[in-house]
Amino acid sequence: MDLWNTPERQALRETVTRFTEREIVPHLPQWEDEGQLPRSLSKAAAAAGILGVGFAEEVGGEGGDAIDTAVVTEAIIEAGGSAGVIASLFTHGIAVPHIIDSGNPDLIDRFVRPTLAGELIGSLGVTEPDGGSDVANITTRAVRDGDHYVVNGAKTFITSAVRGDFVTTAVRTGEPGFGGISLLVVEKGTPGFEVARPLRKMGWHCSDTAELSFTDVRVPVANLVGEENGGFVLLMQQFVNERLGLALQGYATAQRALDLAVRYAKERETFGKPLASRQVIRHKLVEMHRRTSAARTVTRAAIEKSLARSVTDPDVILDALMAKNTAVETVEWVVSEAVQIxxxxxxxxxxxxxRHYRDARIIGIGGGATEVLTDLAAKLLGY
Structure with a gap:
C-alpha cells in the first residue's frame, strides 16, 4: 500500500484542499499586505480538524504522524496557499513539541491543549541578534531567584511573535556551551517582556516576525520545560522534524510553481502560438518536473525513515538535512524558472x-543554513 495515499489520507487531503480554497486563498493577498494572519484562522483550522494533525489525542491533537502533517502541507500549498501560511498557522509545530516531550502535564494543559484548539498562539525563541545556527552559544540568560527565573537578553527573527501568546524560549541557565541551555515558557504580558519591533521581510509576508527583548523578566520555575540545563537535547530532538518540514515546503512550493508555469505556458500566446509549443519552454518544464520529483522522493523517504527509527539516529539526521538541502536547491531553481516563463x-x-519566488528564499536559511547543514553532513559521512 502507498502510505501517502491511503483512503484516510486522501480524505484528509480533500478536507484541507477545500478549507484552503474557502478560508485562505480569497484572503491571502490582504493578509500579505497586513503582515499577519487573523487569529480567527487558527480557530477555524482547529474546528476543521486540521490544526492538531500530527499531535496525539492525549495532548489535544487530532492524531496522525509526520506523513499526515506532510499531506496537510502539500494540500495547502498545492491549493493556492503558501509557505508563509504554513509557517504562521502551524508555528506550534516548533513551539509545543518540546513541551510535549517534557511530559509535564501542567504545561501541556496550560499551553499545548489551548494552542491545538486554536485558542492560543505559540512561538519558539532561539535565534539571537548575534547568532543563528550556533544554538549552543546563545547568550540570553536566566538566573534562578527563588520560585522564578530572571531573564535578560534578546531574540530575533521569531515567527508568530507579534501575535503569539507565549514563547518557548531558549535561555542560558548554566555553563557555556550546549550543556547550560534550558527552555522556559515566557508568557505575553509578563513585565519586562516586549515585542521590540515587528520585522519586514523579503517573503513570508503573511507570517508575522519580530524581535523580542527580555529585561529582568520574572518567569515562574513552573514554566521550565524539562530539566534545567537539558534544553539543548529537547531542541536537538526536534531539528529533524523542523528540517523535514522545511523540505516539505520546498518541494510543495516547487510543485505549485511548476503547475502555475504549465498553466500559463499553455494559455499564453506569443507570435501566434502558445508558449508551450516552444521546445525551450517544454524542456524547462520537464527539468522543473524532474527536480521536483527527485526532491519529493528524497524527502518522503527521509520522513518514512524518521518514523521507523529514532530522530537521534545519525542516519535519520543525515537524511533529513540532505532532504532539506535537496529541496532548497530544487525550489530556488524551479521558482526562478517559473517566473521567467x-x-x-x-x-x-x-x-x-x-509570492512563491519570495517565500522560497528563506528555506535555505531557516532550520539550519544550507552551508551549516552541508558541513554537518560532511561530519556524519566521515569526510
Whole structure:
C-alpha cells in the first residue's frame, strides 16, 4: 500500500484542499499586505480538524504522524496557499513539541491543549541578534531567584511573535556551551517582556516576525520545560522534524510553481502560438518536473525513515538535512524558472508566482543554513 495515499489520507487531503480554497486563498493577498494572519484562522483550522494533525489525542491533537502533517502541507500549498501560511498557522509545530516531550502535564494543559484548539498562539525563541545556527552559544540568560527565573537578553527573527501568546524560549541557565541551555515558557504580558519591533521581510509576508527583548523578566520555575540545563537535547530532538518540514515546503512550493508555469505556458500566446509549443519552454518544464520529483522522493523517504527509527539516529539526521538541502536547491531553481516563463506577469506583486519566488528564499536559511547543514553532513559521512 502507498502510505501517502491511503483512503484516510486522501480524505484528509480533500478536507484541507477545500478549507484552503474557502478560508485562505480569497484572503491571502490582504493578509500579505497586513503582515499577519487573523487569529480567527487558527480557530477555524482547529474546528476543521486540521490544526492538531500530527499531535496525539492525549495532548489535544487530532492524531496522525509526520506523513499526515506532510499531506496537510502539500494540500495547502498545492491549493493556492503558501509557505508563509504554513509557517504562521502551524508555528506550534516548533513551539509545543518540546513541551510535549517534557511530559509535564501542567504545561501541556496550560499551553499545548489551548494552542491545538486554536485558542492560543505559540512561538519558539532561539535565534539571537548575534547568532543563528550556533544554538549552543546563545547568550540570553536566566538566573534562578527563588520560585522564578530572571531573564535578560534578546531574540530575533521569531515567527508568530507579534501575535503569539507565549514563547518557548531558549535561555542560558548554566555553563557555556550546549550543556547550560534550558527552555522556559515566557508568557505575553509578563513585565519586562516586549515585542521590540515587528520585522519586514523579503517573503513570508503573511507570517508575522519580530524581535523580542527580555529585561529582568520574572518567569515562574513552573514554566521550565524539562530539566534545567537539558534544553539543548529537547531542541536537538526536534531539528529533524523542523528540517523535514522545511523540505516539505520546498518541494510543495516547487510543485505549485511548476503547475502555475504549465498553466500559463499553455494559455499564453506569443507570435501566434502558445508558449508551450516552444521546445525551450517544454524542456524547462520537464527539468522543473524532474527536480521536483527527485526532491519529493528524497524527502518522503527521509520522513518514512524518521518514523521507523529514532530522530537521534545519525542516519535519520543525515537524511533529513540532505532532504532539506535537496529541496532548497530544487525550489530556488524551479521558482526562478517559473517566473521567467511568466515573464513580466510573473514580476507583478499580484501574481501568485511572485509570492512563491519570495517565500522560497528563506528555506535555505531557516532550520539550519544550507552551508551549516552541508558541513554537518560532511561530519556524519566521515569526510
Amino acid at each position: 511568466h515573464g513580466g506577469a510573473g514580476y507583478m506583486r499580484d501574481s501568485e508566482i511572485d
